[in-house]
Amino acid sequence: MAGSPRRPAGRRLQLPLLCLLLQGATAILFAVFVRYDRETDAARWHWGNRSNADNEFYFRYPSFQDVHAMIFVGFGFLMVFLQRYGFSSVGFTFLLAAFALQWSTLVQGFFHSFHGGHIHVGVESMINADFCAGAVLISFGATLGKTGPAQLLLMALLEVVLFGLNEFVLLNLLEVSPDGDGVGGWGWAGPGAERGGRGVAVGARGCPSTSAPPPQVKDAGGSMTIHTFGAYFGLVLSRVLYRPQLEKSKHLQGSVYHSDLFAMIGTIFLWIFWPSFNSAPTALGDGQHRTALNTYYSLTASTLSTFALSALVGEDGRLDMVHVQNAALAGGVVVGTSAEMMLTPFGALAAGFLAGAVSTLGYKFFTPILESKFKVQDTCGVHNLHGMPGVLGALLGVLVAGLATHETYGDGLESVFPLIAEGQRSATSQAIHQLFGLFVTLMFASVGGGLGGLLLRLPFLDSPPDSQCYEDQIYWEVPGEHENLVQGALRAEEPETQA
Amino acid sequence: MAGSPRRPAGRRLQLPLLCLLLQGATAILFAVFVRYDRETDAARWHWGNRSNADNEFYFRYPSFQDVHAMIFVGFGFLMVFLQRYGFSSVGFTFLLAAFALQWSTLVQGFFHSFHGGHIHVGVESMINADFCAGAVLISFGATLGKTGPAQLLLMALLEVVLFGLNEFVLLNLLEVSPDGDGVGGWGWAGPGAERGGRGVAVGARGCPSTSAPPPQVKDAGGSMTIHTFGAYFGLVLSRVLYRPQLEKSKHLQGSVYHSDLFAMIGTIFLWIFWPSFNSAPTALGDGQHRTALNTYYSLTASTLSTFALSALVGEDGRLDMVHVQNAALAGGVVVGTSAEMMLTPFGALAAGFLAGAVSTLGYKFFTPILESKFKVQDTCGVHNLHGMPGVLGALLGVLVAGLATHETYGDGLESVFPLIAEGQRSATSQAIHQLFGLFVTLMFASVGGGLGGLLLRLPFLDSPPDSQCYEDQIYWEVPGEHENLVQGALRAEEPETQA
């Protein structure tokens, strides 16, 4: 540790200066644009003379807190599996997500709650900002260990904007031409945009209790907007940053016994709170209730299929911790779009089972090919946990939306598929919109990831050398592991008189 | 690790095939029987035209999430204390609980919410399924390290059925003959069963806001149905699986420094969320509020008595982590039956104090006897944490129920003891029913545990050899602990140029 200094001042100063610059910029933008919404503003709330019990805080804050735990505890510790990259995994998660929360408040605010020259914030914007941070952390997982913190902040700077843009297109703009063949062009959604104009502060994901425009594409839990987008953004970015000499740090790429246990903290917190993740932004009442229930069952099934497949393909029938840590979560991803729909409990089990199986097999067979053939070094295997299950989830959304009927949803159709309920769209048309949303998301993610990769390759940016990837020491003061313990034990052996 | 393969294909395939079989079976049963209840179904909820704020989701989901964290984080990490069994402890907890949630949805559904040929699910069934998973994990604690995952799934398969049956008997069937001496036989509870017949989807534990039959025996937090049942089922099962040669793996039976810290994660999450566990299924309003409060105080007292007794009986006055990790939680167990009653804050402290003391002394003095005299190898000491405190909790329920008066409960008597409030039963009669519930539970647990032990002894089942108990390697790909670190440190010493 007392080695010679490795980094010139120009590189050492990148992280602190970038942090200060970004924080200064967002603070100024907050001062100019961000205001309390009518549920958090003292004057406006009391002016409305509503019962305190009606404040949206009580309907969404418990779910928000679960989401918040997933972002910081879940993602943070899930990535601690690397033996010498724990400080960076949990620390950079912390830094990136903290920045993304501020920045996405601004970006999403401009797209979804910009009225009278101001962005209005409350518990819904908090949930949406955490969702955007989740997408950034998924991309971080693809590039884990191979990028410095300043690079990662730049990645977040770009990705948050593209996330917001993609989400805006899917929710507000995407309207497949009704006279076309269903795969034709998309344009500005006239009526929706109009209504948006007179709307008040609303959640990005279209809570129907407000006067926001009804979403063109449904994606409450973000199979498309969060998981597919975050994964393919990160994978393409990782492709652009491909390091042919990465085996120089191969000895650091694995886990050790207790780093795997730390990672299980992340896994379990993600797993238990995923029902809250998918249900946090949905319609109140039966909507949140059903979404949580479907997600709960889907996760149980992906857990069973993960254990089954992991043991089936494991050497001597042994289970692999990488599968359990990751693929067991695929059940949450795969119902991100459809959990608020009438998926049925059986549908949730079937979807979860499939996602867990695909994800496990992906880790076993596809990740090596991804590196050798496609030159994508996917550290956390986000393609298996977020990429493929996200795409499957989008397709499941296509299917379940296409099956929507008035009989099944009753008056609840207005909450889940307002455009169908209002007669503006058939179920088939909604399905086509959903499918088109997937293509748009893949396009935004790929182009964005490519741009991000080029940005991060700027030669003056501080990046770890090949031999020091997956290594905390380059960015952190790292204490020893055992020396002091041994010294302590030796001293403890010495006889001593009581004070 | 690269040792010779140890298990023949017939054994290696047991886990994957059993997972696939069980998942397939529950999926089919879900398709046939399981439907959304009226609070989660889009059509039925909106047909009711109720305010979204009335959806039971908002009253029970935050508590559910705390219970969910206890099951997966709490139980999972509490058992990580073994030095080389962390992957199995947290991993098999994950697998067993995921299966138990599905399977108990079906079993409890058949007993408690089977109407019109369908089982109806929602947040109440989620809580009840998690409770059942808790009982399975308690039994897992007794047998930890000595059984393979396929054996454990079979144990869960059986235990979930017996748990549901025992719970059904206590809540719905147990009626001590009113003309008898109070310890006489029990039979089908006519009026209750009748009402059950016209009931709608209801929670198993008798939330009075529904038209379910009033419970014959009160046991909201499960001192009997969860803790006593789970503990004695596991202990009898462990007795049947007695391994006389277990000292062959004695070197693996202890903890190491950081495995004890991981276990404290489990302990603390169980401790903080236990008020939610006991209150999750009780009557709304004062019922949930009072239950949480009583549990909170009981746990503080069991913590103090645990530290007192642990230091008192420890060598040189030293505290024992095993006691702190476990006995401090006994306060939650001991008020499982009575916390919803008018136990009084003082009563909660006294009960918690007693439970912590009994549990600590059990670990110190009784666990060795249990093994040497009774041939029960109780890995986690579930007899001390769940067995004795569970029985004490049942007896406390007898006492507090017997003291119930109209004066103390006012109109709240209808919520807590509906049969007393309706004049169908005296407080003394309720107390006798409670006591009888304990006997029934002990009987179901013992017979069930015996059957379970015989099932798990089927010779073709994959079971770890005596010398490899408490060892992850037999079922998991286990990374090294330190080698890579050392290599990494050596490489880091080498001079290198910046990329």
Place this chain on the structure above:
Amino acid sequence: MAGSPRRPAGRRLQLPLLCLLLQGATAILFAVFVRYDRETDAARWHWGNRSNADNEFYFRYPSFQDVHAMIFVGFGFLMVFLQRYGFSSVGFTFLLAAFALQWSTLVQGFFHSFHGGHIHVGVESMINADFCAGAVLISFGATLGKTGPAQLLLMALLEVVLFGLNEFVLLNLLEVSPDGDGVGGWGWAGPGAERGGRGVAVGARGCPSTSAPPPQVKDAGGSMTIHTFGAYFGLVLSRVLYRPQLEKSKHLQGSVYHSDLFAMIGTIFLWIFWPSFNSAPTALGDGQHRTALNTYYSLTASTLSTFALSALVGEDGRLDMVHVQNAALAGGVVVGTSAEMMLTPFGALAAGFLAGAVSTLGYKFFTPILESKFKVQDTCGVHNLHGMPGVLGALLGVLVAGLATHETYGDGLESVFPLIAEGQRSATSQAIHQLFGLFVTLMFASVGGGLGGLLLRLPFLDSPPDSQCYEDQIYWEVPGEHENLVQGALRAEEPETQA
């Protein structure tokens, strides 16, 4: 470990006997004084004939659970960073907080909810008791590693009383003479006290929905009453207990790699739940909502400034885990007083940024001076995390209170500043009261900490010798770290036949 016994019986018995004595005393006091409040009592709740949905449980219990997690998981694990003091850090946190919850129920109850000879308890008293436990744990942080558990219990015994007294003075008594110069004497607040007399059970922090007296000084999240008080109490106490020979245990004062990861569990849980901490006791509706939102933003900014400053002052631009673990949390402390006010989102960012920067620089530059010049050995750096940010938070409260206008708050002014709304006080006068509250708090903390230090120096108390500070072995049975692993590995190498 099998060393010679070190402590005579008189010292060994201190912890168990003190635990038993304290538990016995609080139990008796509970029996005499503590009763359910009208929201938890079966008879009183149902007598009120209110809807179960109105029970305060549903508005505060989810926040309470987050606070509870912060106290036990957050504080407990944050202090696990020491390499050989993990058992004590998490264990004594557990013990101290469990006792403090009981004892502060009594002390705060006497001050704030003592009516008709009884203390009334419910979710508000649970939150307030947890808050008091937080202050005790902050003081524990200053003295971590240098005191025995019996000493710590005595510290808690004293500190809880002074905490309650200070809080009572700030909330109920502190009234700056209206005709004075604003910094003159304070006396009994006549009208407030009167109203208190006819009040019912109320939260200590002045929830306006009850008939409690309006608070003289606002401090919902406890910048003064919790953080400033706890920090300076602990620092003065640590000064009195100054150990000039502490370098004898210097080899134990640092962290090791995985102890820093355990500490990050504490950090992250504190960070994610801090919005609930500050908002738990505020007015319902917009009050809780706005408080949570402000705290959320403040924490994101303190995280960015911590990373920026840590890298800026670190050797070779490296980040320091100590800063990330602690200073990133300063954003929660600094808005403890003002988050419920109309701080604005920008104000929250600015405050958080400042607090993170001050805290990081404090760790780097001031902590060494504190020890060398002021002879204060502040193990966890509570001066940097709670002391300075707490004082800054109090001053921020002065500023924001002084800026309060009817225009900004509308009818919400009644909730946030009832005395201003009622015309009893100007905004400037409120600001002066706030400032005076800070001085009173500093006085109580300093005098209390001095008394506490003298108490803990009583020569018969069991205290660790200088060379065994920061060492678990003196109070705990400590397992080995690696021996068994090595043995196990050796045995596993031996060939063996399957059972």
